[in-house]
Amino acid sequence: MTNPRPFADPYLKDDGFATGRIRLSGYDAMAFSRIRKELSGGDFDRSANQQRVLRGIAAQVRARADEPGFVERGVLSVMEHLDTGGLPPSELFMLARAVASVRQDRITTCVVGGTLGNAGAASVVFPDVAQARRYGDDARQDARLSGC
Known part of the structure; x- marks a missing residue:
């Protein structure tokens, strides 16, 4: 890799x-x-x-x-x-x-963005929910992402 x-x-x-x-x-x-x-x-x-x-x-x-x-x-x-x-x-x-x-050339990988923060003493990720929804909507019909 x-x-x-x-x-x-x-x-x-x-x-x-x-x-x-x-x-x-x-x-x-x-x-x-x-x-x-x-x-x-x-x-x-x-x-x-x-x-x-x-x-x-x-x-x-x-x-x-x-x-x-x-x-x-x-x-x-x-x-x-x-x-x-x-x-x-x-x-x-x-x-x-x-x-x-x-x-492999048919696989697109994406990382949903967001911010890092804390919940109490724990470090947590707050994902960009709107971006995640866009990825889901993009892939819903044909299982393809047009880009990340």
């Missing part, structure tokens, strides 16, 4: 992530997806990073889906390491095959 900016986190990834094309291990993907306090856009930049990680995973699934056993090993790994909410292996397999069939 491509990282647009260098960043680090003293708790999750002290040596950080470089700018440019990077390859993430499982731990690094988790850290890349969770870090927010060190990013100028906080939760909003974290959301964009989560989308980057998911796109990278989807690209790997697409690129390797025809390798014998690749999808099956992935399903077993997901079952071992993630809570699938009781989804059976057969449905995870079908989901992986569906991911493999989606062309």
Whole structure:
């Protein structure tokens, strides 16, 4: 995947992530997806990073889906390491095959803007509800976003 900016986190990834094309291990993907306090856009930049990680995973699934056993090993790994909410292996397999069939150039990712604030002692996100509605309205008819 491509990282647009260098960043680090003293708790999750002290040596950080470089700018440019990077390859993430499982731990690094988790850290890349969770870090927010060190990013100028906080939760909003974290959301964009989560989308980057998911796109990278989807690209790997697409690129390797025809390798014998690749999808099956992935399903077993997901079952071992993630809570699938009781989804059976057969449905995870079908989901992986569906991911493999989606062309990446047909995917648009957006992060709804907003502001950061506090509710009591908790840091919270106040999304731009009007923008979120516009995205929803834009995608409602044909599942396409014209741009973000």
